[in-house]
Amino acid sequence: MRNFAMGRYRPYNTPMHRLDARVKIIALVSLMVAVFLGYGSVPLNFIIYGLIFLGLVVAMIIGKVSFLGVLRAIKAMWFMMIFILLFNVLIPTKGGDYFLIGDFKVYYSSIYNTLYIVFRLFLMLMITSILTATTSPMDMTFGLEFLLTPLKWIKVPVSSFAMILALALRFIPTLTEDTERLMRAQASRGVDFKEGKLKEKIKSITSLIIPLFSSALMRSGDLAIAMECRGYDPKAKRTKFRRKNWRISDTLWLLFFLVIFGGSIALAVLGGKYDFFQMFLDLFK
Amino acid sequence: MKKNSKKKDVPVIDDFAKGTAVKFEHVFFYYDESEKANGNYTVSDISFTINPGSYVTIIGHNGSGKSTLAKLLCGILEPCATSVKESGIYIFGEKMTYENYSRIQHQIGMVFQNPDNQFIGATVKDDIAFGLENDCVPASEMEKLIEEYSTKVGMHEFLDREPSALSGGQKQRVAIAGTLVRHPKILVLDEATSMLDPKGKREITRLIKMMREENPELTIISITHDIEEAYQSDEVIVLNHGKIVKIGSPKEVFADFETLKNIKLDIPFFQRLQDELQKYGIDITGVDDISSLVRLLCR
CATH class of the missing domain: 1.10.287 (Helix Hairpins)
Structure with missing residues (x-):
């Protein structure tokens, strides 16, 4: 149990480690939102997931996060993946293209749905393991406490x-x-x-x-x-030993992730109305 | 104890306990009603006085009420009400009550038996800072204090270590630093060495000696199983079934073989040797430590 590799904090001094915990938590939330939204068309979805994946790989390299840990976690999930695939194939879908295995219709959309879920889970694992591997528990607690400050106003302890x-x-x-x-x-x-x-x-x-x-x-x-x-x-005021100095880079990254947060929501909402991928292809015709 | 912060909290020194660091006056305590009904109090009619700057050990076998006594002293437990007016616990002349216990607690530092269960911070640094954070010390001062006290207990190079990377003795030294950094006037060690290996034990004993030399005003109360440690103290209080059996200087207390044997307590090696030699007509009274005894015997 002590060798639990995924997400275990590793005390290096990389730019990922130096990034303020609050920014990292906000990044986690905005990336989660971006990962769990659908963007209207299958190719666009995979393009966006791919971009997030590439970004996360770069972050993992910079933060010296172990790939092996994530892969091991994925390996542990194979049973769940097969289960999801079976579920998606067996549940009747609205229609669309399909191919036959014997007499059984297998719809492409159910395969895509499974792939979405697997890919989303994989990205989620990457995101959380980056956060926990590069943020010390103390910093994480401090970050959470700070971000939950608004709850203090309604007397949440x-x-x-x-x-x-x-x-x-x-x-x-x-x-x-x-x-x-x-x-x-x-x-x-x-x-x-x-x-x-x-x-x-x-x-x-x-x-x-x-x-x-x-x-x-x-x-x-x-x-x-x-x-x-x-x-x-617990009710008394306390001072804090660990102070975090907010730097310009923290502000820039915060803005970047806020843009991702807003952008992904906007894209998902508009993606329901317009097929951006087709519009993009049309540009080259 | 529960706090009642609404009432005014001003120190009131009782003449009765003036000039003492700790005074227990007819203190009774029981954990549940059945104990009371049987007349088996965990702590029964305890009265004693500890002077400022002294080093007192409290000894007794398991279940004799030692740790309950420590918890009463720190205000974690509250003594039972009695008909005696003065009955209670006095810290520097002030009687501990519902209203003032959190303020009085500030003067008492406590180190417990299990080194793991009192390590609160994620690292040595954070753990020493915990008490300072509670006292609202500004962060800039904390850094200096942590440096100072970690050096005192010899843990300066381990400041960023996690508890799992420390030995029991080291964790206990961190606990002592975390307690001393709040400048208590009384330090209570509740079997602080009982879970340590001989090396850890020696480290802590050395540290206690050093603390006393550095700050002669610090009152140390050590609850212990270690008879040898008790032999080094100024005064020994012997407990049995929640009652004080004997109280006095180590020499007086340990001279009474019979009583100690009856309550299944050991006699320090030095005292035993002295007694055996006495039987052969060799008088070694006036010799206080092993090395001078060896020198005397080899002469």
Whole structure:
């Protein structure tokens, strides 16, 4: 579990790492929107996805994000992809072109739909792994807290949520260690986590989950006391140790991603009315 | 304890506890009603006084109420109400109540047993900064304070390390730095060395010694299983079943073999040796540490 490669923060000093966490979170949101919109025609959709893909590859190279991690995650999804394909093929569509496998009509549109979903998921994985691999948990929490500031005005305890998130991230390695320790302890008592039928496996997992929960609860109790002893009060004002200096490059990138955000929505709305790809081809006639 | 910030919170020093760092006066505590009904209090009628600048150890076997005592001292638990008017906990002469406990808590720093469960920040730096953030210290000052205190505990080169890359002793030193950086007047160590290996233990013991030399006004209260550590302190309080069995200087306390044996506590090696030698007519009273004892015996 500790070798979980995808999205694990790697402390390098690249331009991607130096980019402000707030900009990166906004970029994540705007790219997600761009990825999940449809732009009217099949070729245009793939052109836009391709452009995003190229951009992300460049970002991954600059940020020294591991490709292998993303590929491994994709490999783990093959079952889901086949499932999506089957679903799309079996569900009757409106019509259009098709080819025959035996007597069964397979519509091109259902294949495109599957490809869209797979491609979108792949891009999503790339985007999130870039964000998490180049942003330290502390910066991410800080960024989220800042971006959720408007919620503070309607009395949502944003700082507390940010603290919870920071603590959750801080305790992942500790709980992983706990799990490994418990697995060894239970294995030495004869519990087999790797072999056996599904029912047996589920049973053996129970012997892991209960002590893990109990230790996590005890830890959280201790942690709460330790925090109180160091003067933490969720309602009180606190200063911040980690300050982020906003730079000109941050502003430029922010503008760029806002343009992508607005542009993709505009293109999707207009794409429903006009076939931009055909218009583009017509230019060359 | 819950806070009641609406009431005015002004320090009121009781003459009764003036000049003391900590004063427990007829303190009782129980976790649930059944304990009370049976008369088995977790902490029962505890009274003692600790002077400013002293180093006091509280010893006792498991379940003797040591850690509950520490939590009472820090205001995490509240003592039960009694009919005695003065009953309560006094910190620098001021009685701890609902209204003032968060202010009083500021004077007390606490280091716990499990090094992992008190490491709050993502890195050493963030962890030391946590208390300062709560105290609303400006970020520019934080940097200086973190430098200063991490150097004091010998963790300066590890400032950017994550907790998983540190040993238990190192984490405990970070916890001490994170506590001391808030300038407490009382430092409570709740079995701070019990989960450490011998090396980690030595590091912490050395650190305590250094802190005392550097700041003689700092009152240190250490709750411990380590009899050898207790032997180094100014005063020892022995607890059993929530009651004080013995209180006094280490020499006085550890001279009473029988009582300690009855409550299943160990006797420090030095004291045991002294006693055995005494049986053979060798008097080593006046010798305080192992090296001078070895010198005396080899003569």
